[in-house]
Amino acid sequence: MYNVAIVGASGYTGGELLRMLLNHSEVEIKDITSRKYDGTPVHKIHPHIRDSGLVFKNKQPNELDADIIFTATPHGASMKIVPDLLETGAKVIDLSGDYRYRDTKVYEKWYGLKHTSDIKGVYGLPELYRDEIKKADLVGNPGCFPTGAILSSYPLVDNDLVDRIVIDSKTGVSGAGVNPSSTTHYPNIADNVNPYKISSHRHVSEIQQELHGFEDVKVSFTPHLVPVIRGIQTTSHSFLKEEHSDITPDELRKFYEKTYGKEYFIKLMDDGEIPHLSSVRGSNFVHIGGFEIDDTGRVVMLSCIDNLVRGASGQAIQNMNIMLGLDETTGLKHFGINP
Amino acid sequence: MYNVAIVGASGYTGGELLRMLLNHSEVEIKDITSRKYDGTPVHKIHPHIRDSGLVFKNKQPNELDADIIFTATPHGASMKIVPDLLETGAKVIDLSGDYRYRDTKVYEKWYGLKHTSDIKGVYGLPELYRDEIKKADLVGNPGCFPTGAILSSYPLVDNDLVDRIVIDSKTGVSGAGVNPSSTTHYPNIADNVNPYKISSHRHVSEIQQELHGFEDVKVSFTPHLVPVIRGIQTTSHSFLKEEHSDITPDELRKFYEKTYGKEYFIKLMDDGEIPHLSSVRGSNFVHIGGFEIDDTGRVVMLSCIDNLVRGASGQAIQNMNIMLGLDETTGLKHFGINP
Amino acid sequence: MYNVAIVGASGYTGGELLRMLLNHSEVEIKDITSRKYDGTPVHKIHPHIRDSGLVFKNKQPNELDADIIFTATPHGASMKIVPDLLETGAKVIDLSGDYRYRDTKVYEKWYGLKHTSDIKGVYGLPELYRDEIKKADLVGNPGCFPTGAILSSYPLVDNDLVDRIVIDSKTGVSGAGVNPSSTTHYPNIADNVNPYKISSHRHVSEIQQELHGFEDVKVSFTPHLVPVIRGIQTTSHSFLKEEHSDITPDELRKFYEKTYGKEYFIKLMDDGEIPHLSSVRGSNFVHIGGFEIDDTGRVVMLSCIDNLVRGASGQAIQNMNIMLGLDETTGLKHFGINP
């Protein structure tokens, strides 16, 4: 049994880590921290987690003694504690944006924060960086939108097929976190669609980092808040390069099969089958479909993930499994809650 | 007072015509027809319409005596009765797709039906074709997706600014009509996003008809069903032509103000203001916003309409007002039901 | 034309007053006040109200000059300004709880506030107190739950049929107002049912005031927040007195017909017809149905209202019409937005 700790466990991603780790056969939760809820039993904050015996503690980094530490802390806060956590000898999986960037300048531009730590994390998208994650002490767990966007479009850029990608994403409201605001007020969300930061959401920089590289691909992103609790549905509109204008849907699918065919958590939909949030709800699976090309040379790809699981805590556990040398699927095999 | 009749009044668009026409000061509803519900009082089908005294009748076209006849009949059914209705001397507003196309071949391709009528309708988008509508005996009332898509992007193509437009639309479920199906089953829609006909929805042809014309614009369209009862939110991603790559958001806005500045039903949002379905719910208004350009040369425009009002019955009444020489806003001045 | 003013017009009930009064043929809105939004154009707060020319002003009571003043102010705040507003010669309709009680002690107990004004308002339920409202200078507009509860059960107590009533109500979230809180956070409401104050909601005192009177009726109340934007669905479980244990559903219906048969805004459903929120959404109508009795002697009655219209602003306008001697239905004839 490995010991784990969760720093900042009172939010939604903390709750999801708890939900899944309490059923994980190879780890034991030693500590869950919260400044605000010091001394509070966990079910007062996460009412579905009953009789776990866990209590929030306001502990400092050096008071933690664990093999793996998850930091479910806000952007900017993580980089202040991660170096100290690594000092304890633990491996760290950070769920904030602080350790996702190869180029700190990009982070500083989009997050408006000075990056004060010179430690580098491995980008925790297992299907792309499994080998690096295996050896990493620090993983920067991907953002929710980037996870769905990158996975749905990566084979297109990896095979140099397209020169422009427009990511149009629809996210559930849990992505906004546990704190209420006008944005998450029920009467403003229900029966509505809320596009936001339509040309300037910071996640575009993370998507560009992973899909770009190839300098001739233009990557754009527009997120929409929809009346959904959890899940991100991504529609990726890409435009074939002149030289690939005669590619067929079947050929397109082959590229995806080559990339993802052996991946446990990535499921490619059958012809004509649309991926649905309900199929991945509460699970770590990624459903990818689409494989259509219209007569303007536009490729349409679709993906669905649970933003709190595959877009955050489930992916973090997948990374943990890899870092600990466990079967990558341990504790994550449950299917989605459908309907 | 003018007499009106509604053919096929038992569906959602029929209900909306009733709801609004019963409060219209210049018309009286003489007949509402339904084969299925012959003899049934209207509130048995539209339970919100109480004490109107109206009863569905199974009447033939030549039994109708009205100044204006709305045909809320399925695609293919309209063309079988519209010629006879025009024979009675009535003006006709058809809410199906049968009379929206300048080129019948396009209709036949996308609807898979032989077009049997050689009468031409005027495309009933008042802001673009007001003068023609004024003189028309037959108006083909626009589709719901096309109304939101065309109005949000028209100034871009009218001013030759872009060479490609991707319309990514999110629609409420009432657009699927009153008949239940697996597609509209609550557990399949709630907490979900359902893209469909992702590269081949027939409405693309109607959008292309109005935005194309200019041969160098490529127009694509992908619709999504979202957990919303009524409303269509459209996000239009367009790509600036090389020669317009330095256009500013302010200049962009000016083109929209020039086109729509005097239109009662079209409201341009303030800078940074996002249009919302809740603001137009139940109303005939169109809210247009966005006016952003990202660093890849992508223009993002947004629009919101109520699919049953501005996307169907309200626009039909607006057309009626124009055809009868009434104030265009008669009976349509109510604001949206927000929240 | 009568002049009206709205004090505290930035919340949901203020928005609804604006939406409906701007289409009311006999009144003109002179002033809308808000301390917080002094100088702000109305559409910045109520984005559906465009081009009205109205601007929030931070005005004092004695600066208002209107025939009718609506106070959409919080409980406790109203009683501080209503006396001054009456001093200006205006008639006042107060939408808070401050002037709904015949016995100030009951108010003080349930609202936890000292009542500082000795002016009495008329309880503004038009179907019960029309004559008094006609002569009133001050009306205490009923609460949302009480409106649905009282109207659905009044004939039962008026005819002395039952000795106990349990009101089990389900309300939309707009009843919680425009300010976000954990209670109205989308992920807490969607796909959930939230009972609250299950044996101690203050509205029970208002329901008791109107249904009690008859000392032998016990009235209980439990509200539930459901994933609905607007509307209150009330299920009233009542228990027949011994001496009426053999009453038939038809006889029961007759009592309701006698009470409400001539009321424009109250619609009794047909046999077997269930009232729906969608049928009254955005409208001032009250739909009442049920009329069933099970073999334990329980009577089941149902009602639906729009909490912001019939449960607040629409009823306030109905009261205004009565107080001004106008046709009671002026500006309120629109049917519900269904679906």
Place this chain on the structure above:
Amino acid sequence: MYNVAIVGASGYTGGELLRMLLNHSEVEIKDITSRKYDGTPVHKIHPHIRDSGLVFKNKQPNELDADIIFTATPHGASMKIVPDLLETGAKVIDLSGDYRYRDTKVYEKWYGLKHTSDIKGVYGLPELYRDEIKKADLVGNPGCFPTGAILSSYPLVDNDLVDRIVIDSKTGVSGAGVNPSSTTHYPNIADNVNPYKISSHRHVSEIQQELHGFEDVKVSFTPHLVPVIRGIQTTSHSFLKEEHSDITPDELRKFYEKTYGKEYFIKLMDDGEIPHLSSVRGSNFVHIGGFEIDDTGRVVMLSCIDNLVRGASGQAIQNMNIMLGLDETTGLKHFGINP
């Protein structure tokens, strides 16, 4: 490893059995039957269940060879096959209403069907009938409403505290099954509350069977369909007997603790804590709260279950575990998906 088969596995309860049994450590799914989908891979019907290798087969009862057989067949269909299934030597858990009743006459009255089998099932509510279930060959798995209703009120009647109970339940739409109808049409459910069979739902008979027994308790039931996918929230209004009119909330709670204190799946909420559907979503837990008494002598108790899990398939697996002598919680320990 035990072999299991599911008869009629294409509906929601079938899908839930599959979802949970595929992660159950002690059983293997040998057969899933469906007449309609003979030869179809399971993911075509249950898109969240990928790569299971399972295919629907149209098998007859005598072709099945399993230790446990679940019959997820319609009322009336089960009794035609259960005798044959028992003949194969399997133990059977029937999810229909056919084997829930001690008195077949009650079944025949409420289901309108002649009961053709004289085999008796044990009522599969483990907390009440664990010992009988252990020895049973046939279990009648309880209905969804009854599960929530009985568990929330049982200690009240078991301790003879009340003389009348009114169960007011709110159910998610998945309870209506996988087949679309007007009742489940999204625009009819969303933003609405639909009471139905308000005084005559057949589940009242099952609730009465378990809560009655004590002849002086009158039990009534009214269900409401709310805009929720899964879950049943039950509000139980009960009336204290004269001799218990001075019972305190603390004493009330003690009765519940005595009954349920050692039950793994039943969680009693803290004082003032409201049970929520989100806390049990996708799980087998039952959350019970309330423990309030108003000044009319009304007791308010609340419960939440997932209708497809604890109200159907999860409870069936709990019964299976008991029948097989396994740890009752095997495969059922996952917490709810919150939010």
